[in-house]
Amino acid sequence: MGQKSKLVGSFREAVADIPDGSTIAFGGFAMPGTPFNLIKALWEQGAKRLTLVANTTGGAQQPRMPDIGMLVENGQVAKVICAFTAATRPTDVLPFTKYYESGEVDAELVPQGTLAERLRSAGAGIPAFYTPTAVGTELAAGRETRLIDGREYLLEYALKLDYAFIRARTSDTLGNLRFHRSQRNFNPVMATAARCTIAEIDEPVLPAGSIDPDDVHTPGIYVHRLVQVPPEPEGIWPTRRQEKRR
Amino acid sequence: MGQKSKLVGSFREAVADIPDGSTIAFGGFAMPGTPFNLIKALWEQGAKRLTLVANTTGGAQQPRMPDIGMLVENGQVAKVICAFTAATRPTDVLPFTKYYESGEVDAELVPQGTLAERLRSAGAGIPAFYTPTAVGTELAAGRETRLIDGREYLLEYALKLDYAFIRARTSDTLGNLRFHRSQRNFNPVMATAARCTIAEIDEPVLPAGSIDPDDVHTPGIYVHRLVQVPPEPEGIWPTRRQEKRR
């Protein structure tokens, strides 16, 4: 077992070598499991022409946290692959939307389950698969479908990543991870899909082998760099959501 | 959350209603996680024309444990879908082999990873997927392949089950399962692929909600019947493997 610690000293150091043009996924669903500190570090680092992958571009909720929208506003983003380019409530306007509508940033809108499965497939060496999702919709227009046992399915391709930014509750120095509750979400599948996975960790990183092998959610072989999240205000943590005024 | 206990009183009761012609998978890889007690109960129950799915047909090792070979010898099996119709060591002869060679029982030989993925796909609503495994081999002869990014892949279909027989270390009354070490193997994916999953449990079944939600390996929604494994000699447990004389 690789026994060298993957802990690096700062978020800045963890993202320092990320080149322009990279494809980077951000875990998280609403606040839980979102790598706010790594996203902020990427904003400070300034890499450009990025393709970003996440459930949403962010900014629908208050308070505003580091999100794809911030990187878009900072001129770092060429394309976004996500399940929401607009908010669920049409009256909420995402910061991202005007950049998308003006054509400044490209987007690929993907159903959430298809997004998760395309990431899982990338990690698991499945180059393409069929799904019933989105058949008969605008998203399937002009695309390849196939009849299997009398039902129509849409062909979808694996989505490979250069980097995955994820967040977990617990880790040992080898990157064996545990997530707390709905922190888990996209994080484990993104970790498998990336050439380099960087994880921010809530609790003090434990010595190698501190986590029972039956209790590991993401094996350390999928995690390449770890950063300890410092307490507030230096570190960014999930907060209570404030209802937006309507 | 469904709060009714899924515990049934005996292995006999758990398999009583399985009809002739069913497709049934057995979890397990070598001894760990193999539902020996349920296999024995199915042998006693006598259902016929079964299609059985497992890693191997069994019988390569000593002592002999309840396995597919036993059901074949009992005239219950029409077809086997597995990764081994012969042993790894060609000098070992499996009890199954003569039934297969005589044409009495049919078999579909599937690479182990493809078998696991076909089961996972059945549970996850993916009707078909592409894999690099077995391309260029006899198993791919005459079958559909596809070039993706310059590499050739083989089309594989989901493998749906009527029943899954599995074995776990720990369960609560709702069927939330935990496996110990390599007991896990095929069991979680088979559970998702079946209309009805029956699990034999090593440790006394716990009250609903005794397992922390972060620590559940197989959610109870995938488990329909539980049977407590009694101590030996009534219950069948993994034993030390004896080296066969060569």
Added chain:
Amino acid sequence: MSESKSKGLNRQQMADRVAREFQDGWIVNLGVGIPTMCSNTDIGDRDITYHSENGVIGYGPVAPAGQEDLNLVNAGGQNVTLNPGAAMVHHADSFGVIRGGHIDATVMGAYQVSMTGDFANWKLKGQKGGGIGGAMDLAACAKRVFIILEHVTRDGSPRLVEACDLPVTARGVVTLVMTNYGLFEPTGTGFRLREIAPGLTVEEIRAVTGGTLTVADGLRQIPTA
């Protein structure tokens, strides 16, 4: 969806009526908005497992203020509680639950439902992009798709239509439509009114419903107690 004053049932009453469709042992996914309110309804001793797209199986009511776990949310981002026997899975496994056909019913909001069971809820007219989330997966794969929506738009046009003129989320999947005017089923050539809201007449409803409105034998009024 709208907060305009409208006839018939209020939001919680619509959610209540839909919740009473849930059968013992069902696994149910509730969408953002009114559908979320289904979990507030008392439906006796029926055991329902609530599933959320982000991998929460078996969640309970929203957490009381001050007792939230900030790392536990439902699909709407609310901090919920867990029922005994809950389990967490990752996103790919969570959509395995959905796509694999393990969800007995999904309840969603929508802009429009058609008489052939199509519905639209991810994209407005002329919008670039939209908000799909898990709606297309749920719509295509749940055993039953229940839609809750206001019966008419703010300008009084029907939302139960012959054909959706907005981009659809899925085709031919809706089994039940709950509006503030009543409970309906798409019939292919129109809608069948199963139950009617207090204070409304069949003729009033027919005037603002697309296709042919048929009425169930012994039409019942929806109890709102």
Added chain:
Amino acid sequence: MSESKSKGLNRQQMADRVAREFQDGWIVNLGVGIPTMCSNTDIGDRDITYHSENGVIGYGPVAPAGQEDLNLVNAGGQNVTLNPGAAMVHHADSFGVIRGGHIDATVMGAYQVSMTGDFANWKLKGQKGGGIGGAMDLAACAKRVFIILEHVTRDGSPRLVEACDLPVTARGVVTLVMTNYGLFEPTGTGFRLREIAPGLTVEEIRAVTGGTLTVADGLRQIPTA
């Protein structure tokens, strides 16, 4: 594979030489038989993570008698131990590790290897069915495929051949071939002898090797201490 007395290296010596190819940080899958013995070899402070098809990531040596965990086995069914930092996954995730290209090297036994890097290890001539296990997944997807086999069959025929006449496990994937006679690489038109076992000559090996045998500059003898 055979237990017949044969020239050159013994089984453990073949395993030892292959193990010395493993680089720091590699994830390695060891097949049943001689390959398993690679984990006995002392390769200094290089960190190797051993992966087994049944979902064990980071296993260690075989458990001492009396200390076995009967619910923990490697791919060969032996009761192994776990190294600190091990993790368990299910079978589909375990083959996700393999198919996803996360295995740096797989070591397998075989009946035959061809000069184009094909190999055969799942089916004998004339056999109905066979024993595939995880071999085809590993062969198609590991970054490096290392094969260990006796240099000749019991009747003295080459196992390093121009073309396999047994059904292949995968085509064009073998990067290194270890036999009791030496360490080889398939070249497309034959085999390149990288290192030679003590007590053998190049001419002896050439006589029982398919295709053109080339010899590495400054051919080294394999240390067997």
